[in-house]
Amino acid sequence: MKLNIAVLPGDGIGPEVTKQAIKALQAIALEFDHSFSFTHAPVGAIAIDETGNPLPEETLDVCEATDAILFGAIGDPKYDNNPDAKVRPEQGLLRLRKSLGLFANIRPVKAYDTLIEKSPLKKDIIQGTDISIYRELTGGIYFGEKFLSEDGNTASDLCLYTKTEIERIAHLAFKAAQTRKNKVTLVDKANVLESSRLWRKVVTEIAKDYPEVTLDFLFVDNAAMQMILNPNQFDVILTENMFGDIISDEASVIGGSIGLLASASVGDKYAMFEPIHGSYPQATGKGIANPIASILSAAMLLDHFDLTEEAAVIRKAVEKSLLLNITTPDLNTEHTVSTSKVGDFIADYISNPN
Amino acid sequence: MKLNIAVLPGDGIGPEVTKQAIKALQAIALEFDHSFSFTHAPVGAIAIDETGNPLPEETLDVCEATDAILFGAIGDPKYDNNPDAKVRPEQGLLRLRKSLGLFANIRPVKAYDTLIEKSPLKKDIIQGTDISIYRELTGGIYFGEKFLSEDGNTASDLCLYTKTEIERIAHLAFKAAQTRKNKVTLVDKANVLESSRLWRKVVTEIAKDYPEVTLDFLFVDNAAMQMILNPNQFDVILTENMFGDIISDEASVIGGSIGLLASASVGDKYAMFEPIHGSYPQATGKGIANPIASILSAAMLLDHFDLTEEAAVIRKAVEKSLLLNITTPDLNTEHTVSTSKVGDFIADYISNPN
Ligand SMILES: [Mg+2]
Numbered sequence: 001m002k003l004n005i006a007v008l009p010g011d012g013i014g015p016e017v018t019k020q021a022i023k024a025l026q027a028i029a030l031e032f033d034h035s036f037s038f039t040h041a042p043v044g045a046i047a048i049d050e051t052g053n054p055l056p057e058e059t060l061d062v063c064e065a066t067d068a069i070l071f072g073a074i075g076d077p078k079y080d081n082n083p084d085a086k087v088r089p090e091q092g093l094l095r096l097r098k099s100l101g102l103f104a105n106i107r108p109v110k111a112y113d114t115l116i117e118k119s120p121l122k123k124d125i126i127q128g129t130d131i132s133i134y135r136e137l138t139g140g141i142y143f144g145e146k147f148l149s150e151d152g153n154t155a156s157d158l159c160l161y162t163k164t165e166i167e168r169i170a171h172l173a174f175k176a177a178q179t180r181k182n183k184v185t186l187v188d189k190a191n192v193l194e195s196s197r198l199w200r201k202v203v204t205e206i207a208k209d210y211p212e213v214t215l216d217f218l219f220v221d222n223a224a225m226q227m228i229l230n231p232n233q234f235d236v237i238l239t240e241n242m243f244g245d246i247i248s249d250e251a252s253v254i255g256g257s258i259g260l261l262a263s264a265s266v267g268d269k270y271a272m273f274e275p276i277h278g279s280y281p282q283a284t285g286k287g288i289a290n291p292i293a294s295i296l297s298a299a300m301l302l303d304h305f306d307l308t309e310e311a312a313v314i315r316k317a318v319e320k321s322l323l324l325n326i327t328t329p330d331l332n333t334e335h336t337v338s339t340s341k342v343g344d345f346i347a348d349y350i351s352n353p354n
Numbered sequence: 355m356k357l358n359i360a361v362l363p364g365d366g367i368g369p370e371v372t373k374q375a376i377k378a379l380q381a382i383a384l385e386f387d388h389s390f391s392f393t394h395a396p397v398g399a400i401a402i403d404e405t406g407n408p409l410p411e412e413t414l415d416v417c418e419a420t421d422a423i424l425f426g427a428i429g430d431p432k433y434d435n436n437p438d439a440k441v442r443p444e445q446g447l448l449r450l451r452k453s454l455g456l457f458a459n460i461r462p463v464k465a466y467d468t469l470i471e472k473s474p475l476k477k478d479i480i481q482g483t484d485i486s487i488y489r490e491l492t493g494g495i496y497f498g499e500k501f502l503s504e505d506g507n508t509a510s511d512l513c514l515y516t517k518t519e520i521e522r523i524a525h526l527a528f529k530a531a532q533t534r535k536n537k538v539t540l541v542d543k544a545n546v547l548e549s550s551r552l553w554r555k556v557v558t559e560i561a562k563d564y565p566e567v568t569l570d571f572l573f574v575d576n577a578a579m580q581m582i583l584n585p586n587q588f589d590v591i592l593t594e595n596m597f598g599d600i601i602s603d604e605a606s607v608i609g610g611s612i613g614l615l616a617s618a619s620v621g622d623k624y625a626m627f628e629p630i631h632g633s634y635p636q637a638t639g640k641g642i643a644n645p646i647a648s649i650l651s652a653a654m655l656l657d658h659f660d661l662t663e664e665a666a667v668i669r670k671a672v673e674k675s676l677l678l679n680i681t682t683p684d685l686n687t688e689h690t691v692s693t694s695k696v697g698d699f700i701a702d703y704i705s706n707p708n
């Protein structure tokens with residue numbers, strides 16, 4: 001297969017981990033006789049520094065001309081901690097999702113047996129956890145109208161949803177549940193928010209099309225508790241943008257290593273794949289960033305094009321590196337291996353598994 | 355001291371746990387020669403059933419005429435799961451907070467050594483945790499303008515904050531930090547939300563009045579992670595209404611028992627004390643509800659009037675009941691004791707500690 005892949009490494013550790021994902025994809029291309037081409041483009045703080053714009057037009061053009069996007073990470077403390085900054089790195093990611101219509105963020109959360117001891121949660125709580133979180137990504141309060149009064153003393157943000165926005169991601173979530181444990185949990189705050197009541201009404205309606213899937217409801221504050229008390233109760237979680245941000249980040253730490261978690265952001269036409277971790281600026285350039293999440297996001301990319309055998313080969317190489325403890329300091333304090341060496345091992349193992 | 359206390363037992367297990375808190379307060383009054391009077395009034399689903407209004411005028415009058423309010427719990431599934439219900443039990447609590455100007459919700463989260471094994475988190479993560487969460491309670495998206503389009507296909511909620519709303523709770527949080535570990539963590543989403551940027555700006559300004567207190571910032575999605583990874587890093591958490599709802603409920607489960615957590619809601623004139631658990635309708639009338647959170651909320655009430663010795667006596671009686679395992683089934687599966695018997699033991703121990 002021929003794939004043109006846009007590479008947006010972004011800020012902080014983004015570039016160094018994305019590089020390892022490309023190594024893995026190049027090894028796959030060689031082994032399976034595919035042709036993958038990679039076009040790099042700037043986004044985030046680095047794009048602001050270069051062009052003044054966190055998502056330059058050229059970057060968007062590159063993304064629209066390619067088959068899929070491999071994304072690194074975004075964010076820089078010099079913007080985050082300055083409340084007066086007019087342009088922010090995160091706007092690059094938000095605009096990209098909006099421009100490409102990437103309305104669904106999909107995050108698998110799985111407890112790996114090899115890493116279960118690293119979880120802050122007890123083994124009996126976490127063991128067997130296998131959740132897929134469907135977070136609406138282009139609506140809600142992150143994109144609603146913002147207001148700051150002239151005197152600077154009043155500020156507001158609007159959380160708005162339409163039926164159409166809810167329907168399209170709800171269908172994805174129910175379809176995913178059909179291939180899993182046939183359960184969808186809608187996380188909302190319908191006892192207080194009008195927008196949540198719309199979610200509940202629309203999703204209840206759509207559930208009728210999927211009679212074999214059980215739909216249940218959880219208020220977001222209760223969901224934040226249940227994720228710790230009993231994560232095994234969840235199969236597919238469906239939720240709006242901000243609740244999804246909070247709940248999926250919370251879920252990301254229960255497995256014991258955030259450095260392992262990948263995500264997909266999909267729309268009707270485009271798809272983007274990225275590690276869930278941030279730009280981790282303190283670690284930049286030190287060779288200590290864990291590249292596995294980025295490498296696993298490359299596996300999700302392959303799955304998206306039905307290259308499931310290839311995706312499985314990447315996952316097997318990743319599991320081998322975990323088993324042999326060829327890992328960065330977040331997983332391994334005794335004989336640590338650098339970001340680049342973990343990437344080399346995984347790419348080599350893809351080419352020579354024996 | 356003479357105290358007139360309004361008692362609003364509310365729904366579900368609210369009445370049965372509040373009754374135990376009153377027993378404890380009556381025992382204290384006898385031992386310390388105080389005069390506490392209790393005036394009951396309906397709120398929530400039970401008030402809707404009786405009057406059609408989740409916060410009847412008479413109930414508000416009672417609250418305004420008393421020195422403090424002892425609150426039970428609110429909520430009934432017949433309203434929660436009906437997206438078309440026009441009147442909701444939770445409106446009673448929201449309106450009460452708003453009417454009495456209870457702008458700050460204070461929630462202590464503490465890891466009890468006797469219960470640490472019950473935490474879903476590992477002992478080394480949770481041990482020593484001692485957090486006080488200051489949640490803004492009368493502003494933000496729960497109270498912002500709501501909108502539902504005529505065709506029912508678009509819905510929105512507005513999150514609005516003013517400088518004044520932020521300042522008054524920020525001062526309470528900094529003052530609390532001065533009596534603790536001199537650290538305030540502001541939880542917001544300032545990289546995306548205009549209202550969060552106002553919070554960051556106003557709180558940064560106020561921090562200058564408290565030079566010995568360290569102020570740091572955490573995005574809400576990161577805070578949801580850090581609460582699990584390292585709750586010991588927190589001293590005072592300051593945050594807006596909805597983020598506080600989610601983060602404080604998440605924090606409530608890390609200690610191992612939500613049945614032990616009390617809270618205060620304070621304003622310039624009034625103060626209300628309540629367990630943090632909900633109305634737990636499935637348990638109503640079965641005698642299995644843990645009354646300790648309600649009893650500890652009575653201790654917070656005493657603290658509020660500087661009756662610190664009396665508050666300490668209640669806490670000591672509670673600890674004794676935990677030590678002797680005279681507890682409800684949530685804490686004790688072998689020789690369980692009923693809600694009422696736990697209340698009796700604690701009241702008796704207050705009167706006869708030997
Ligand atoms: Mg996030």
Ligand SMILES: [Mg+2]
Nearest residue numbers: 221599600603
């Ligand atoms: Mg709550």
